Amino acid sequence: MQTAPSSAASLYDRVRRVIPPVEWPAFSEDIDAILALKRERNAIILAHNYQTPEIFHCVADIVGDSLSLARNAIKVEADIIVLAGVHFMAETAKLLNPDKTVLIPDLDAGCSLADSISAGDVRLMRQRYPGVPIVTYVNTSAAVKAESDICCTSGNALAVVRSLGAPRVIMLPDEYLAKNVATQTDVEIITWKGHCEVHERFTAADIRELREAHPGVTVLAHPECPPEVVAEADFAGSTAAMSDYVGQHRPARVVLMTECSMSDNVAVDHPEVDFIRPCNLCPHMKRITLVNIRAALEHNRHAVSINPKVEARARHAVERMLAV
Known part of the structure; x- marks a missing residue:
């Protein structure tokens, strides 16, 4: 049987x-x-x-x-x-x-970004720039979120900055995301020297070499990439935005300047698209x-717990982001 x-x-x-x-x-x-x-x-x-x-x-x-x-x-x-x-x-x-x-x-x-900044660093930024609102990327610890005014992701960073209605904003910790957002707004953005160890390795020269090797390829870049990479790309957006782009435009050949597995996962739903895969793995x-x-x-391994001293403030920063 x-x-x-x-x-x-x-x-x-x-x-x-x-x-x-x-x-x-x-x-x-x-x-x-x-x-x-x-x-x-x-x-x-x-x-x-x-x-x-x-x-x-x-x-x-x-x-x-x-x-x-x-x-x-x-x-x-x-x-x-x-x-x-x-x-x-x-x-x-x-x-x-x-x-x-x-x-x-x-x-x-x-996460290399989360490791690049501490709650104490955020408090020092507040002292240095009194009254300037702090936008913290979700790629941070709860303790860091608790010291910020609002969180953001790569998918909503510009909307979050605009929602504050302030002439100056501190944006932590991803320097490249902050600089890429700055090109889309008149708001002065104060940055921090944090980088994603995956996306910082991509270069504009990589894109030019890919275009030479694969004529007609469409290049999509994550906004954690350096600004010169974003400038060379055909489109820049969050991983969700890149996936949506492939679904909506169905390019014959595409390269995603982001973590390796992203291409494999999007390719499952789009067998008609040829994915070129420059591979930068996230070890984490x-x-x-x-x-x-x-x-x-x-x-029941490993249960996450959050310090009660930071929990409510960190939650407020995340919920404020979700309300934008």
Whole structure:
């Protein structure tokens, strides 16, 4: 008697273009276990666009960029949220769901931007620029968010700056995001020297070489890239905006100047588009695996907690962002 196919087996068709058949057996057992654990524990998985396809397309319930994950986190009805992303994202989910259990599969899944600034640094900026509102990128710790007036993501940074109605704004910690926003507004933006270790490696010369090697290629860049990279690109936007661009314009050939897995995940939905893949990996995002997602659900590992002294203020900054 033939048995029914496993849940993992039924999902493989979706990702066969980006996961070779020889690799699938290494994933299928964990996928089946995770799907069962989610049902048993009333759990949901939120996955960032930089997660690998077997996570993004096979076990995640909600996917997207930081803004999308933040917006959707407040709509979650599950008892447990597993954040397949980095630590600041799990903290943000916890801020918005204080009564739920939020799990991060690997405590060392950090972020170079979050590490580039401390709460003390923000307080010193306030002293140096009294009365100037502080916009803090969500790629920061809860302690840093608590010292800011409002948060932003790459998807809404310009709207957040404009919403303040101020002639000067401090924008922390991503220097390149701040400079790229500054080109779109008359607001004076004071920056910080923080950089994403993935996006800072892209150069304008990389784009020119790609255009020479692949005539007619459409180049999309993330606004965490240096301004000269954004200037060379055909379009710049958040990971969600880049994905939407591909869906709306369907370029014959495209390159995404961002983390590697983004191209794989968008390619699943657009088999007609040829994706050129310059590969800059985020080592922190890649710490999240099916194995440790499964362990998180099996052992309640690792529950996120936020210092009560900063929680309410950090939540206010995030909620103020979501209201824009």
